[in-house]
Amino acid sequence: MTSMERIGKYVIHKAVVTSGYARLLLCHDPDLQVPVAVKLFHPRQDNGPLSPALLLNRFLAEARLLAGFDHHHIIAVKTLEQLEDGRPYFVMPYMAAHFAWEIGKDYVDPAAAADERDRPRKVSLARAVGLLRQLSSALSAMHRRGMVHRAVKPSNILLNARDSGSVKLCDFSMVKLPDRNLPMPDHWMGSPDYAAPEQRENATSVTARADVFSLGVLAYRLTTGRLPDTSRGAVDMGADMPAELAELVRRCTDPDPALRPGHAGEVLLRLDAVPVQRELSKPVVKIIPRRPTAPAAVPVSVTE
Numbered sequence: 001m002t003s004m005e006r007i008g009k010y011v012i013h014k015a016v017v018t019s020g021y022a023r024l025l026l027c028h029d030p031d032l033q034v035p036v037a038v039k040l041f042h043p044r045q046d047n048g049p050l051s052p053a054l055l056l057n058r059f060l061a062e063a064r065l066l067a068g069f070d071h072h073h074i075i076a077v078k079t080l081e082q083l084e085d086g087r088p089y090f091v092m093p094y095m096a097a098h099f100a101w102e103i104g105k106d107y108v109d110p111a112a113a114a115d116e117r118d119r120p121r122k123v124s125l126a127r128a129v130g131l132l133r134q135l136s137s138a139l140s141a142m143h144r145r146g147m148v149h150r151a152v153k154p155s156n157i158l159l160n161a162r163d164s165g166s167v168k169l170c171d172f173s174m175v176k177l178p179d180r181n182l183p184m185p186d187h188w189m190g191s192p193d194y195a196a197p198e199q200r201e202n203a204t205s206v207t208a209r210a211d212v213f214s215l216g217v218l219a220y221r222l223t224t225g226r227l228p229d230t231s232r233g234a235v236d237m238g239a240d241m242p243a244e245l246a247e248l249v250r251r252c253t254d255p256d257p258a259l260r261p262g263h264a265g266e267v268l269l270r271l272d273a274v275p276v277q278r279e280l281s282k283p284v285v286k287i288i289p290r291r292p293t294a295p296a297a298v299p300v301s302v303t304e
Contacts, residue, residue: 075158
C-alpha cells in the first residue's frame with residue numbers, strides 16, 4: 001500500500017468515498033486556492049462481472065459525459081488527467097453537502113441512527129418542490145439526449161451549500177447511453193429503495209421512466225421523512241398533501257412504466273402546478289474572514 005500527499009498538483013486532505021472502482025478525494029487546488037473533489041480510478045479486485053477494462057471505460061465515459069453538460073444542476077468536470085502509473089482521475093468543484101445533510105439517512109428504525117444528523121426527516125413543502133424542480137431540470141437535460149441516469153438517490157444529489165443549497169446531480173457511472181450500453185451480465189444497478197421495478201429486473205432496457213419513478217420516491221421521502229412502500233403499487237400520499245403533488249407522485253410510482261410521465265420534463269411541468277407558499281429568505285450578513293493558509297497535506301492510500 002502506497003500513500004500520497006498529492007495527486008497531480010492537487011493537495012490531498014482526505015478520502016471521502018470509496019466505490020467499487022474509484023476513490024473520491026477532497027483536495028486543495030494550490031493555484032486557484034479553492035477546495036476541489038478528485039475522483040481517481042481505483043478498481044477493487046472483486047468487481048463481479050465487470051473486467052478492469054470495462055470499469056475503465058465506464059470511468060472515462062462518466063468524466064466525458066459530465067464534461068459535456070453545461071447545466072446549473074449537474075456537477076461540472078474541470079479536467080481529466082492521469083497519474084504516472086496510467087490511472088485516470090478527474091477534477092470537480094467541491095460541494096458542501098448532499099441530500100442526507102437535509103433529510104438524514106434512510107433507516108428502517110430511525111432510532112438506530114447514532115448521530116442526530118443521520119436521523120431521517122422531512123423538509124418543508126416549498127423546499128421539497130424547489131429541490132425536485134432542480135433535480136427534474138437536470139434529469140430532463142439528460143433525457144433530452146436519450147440518457148437514463150439509473151442511480152437517482154440522495155447520495156448522488158449534492159448541494160452547493162449547507163443552508164438552502166442548490167442541487168448538483170452527480171455520479172454518471174451508471175448512465176445508460178442512447179447509442180451504446182455496456183453489457184452487465186447477471187447484474188443490476190441502482191438502489192433498491194429508489195430503483196424502478198423494471199430496473200431491478202433488467203437495468204439494460206430501462207427508459208427515462210425509470211428515473212421518473214425515482215423522482216416519485218424522492219418526492220415522498222422529502223415531504224414525509226420516510227420511504228414509501230412501493231411493493232403495493234403506486235404510492236398514495238394521503239390527504240395532507242396538495243392534490244396536484246399527490247397525483248404526480250402516484251403517477252410517477254406506478255409499477256407500469258407506460259402509465260408514468262414519459263420523462264423528467266413532464267414532471268417539471270407538473271411540479272409548477274403544485275401550490276406552495278414560497279418561503280421568504282431572511283437576509284444574512286456574513287463577515288468573511290481572511291482566507292486561511294491551506295491545511296497541510298494528509299497522506300492517503302491510492303494504490304494497492
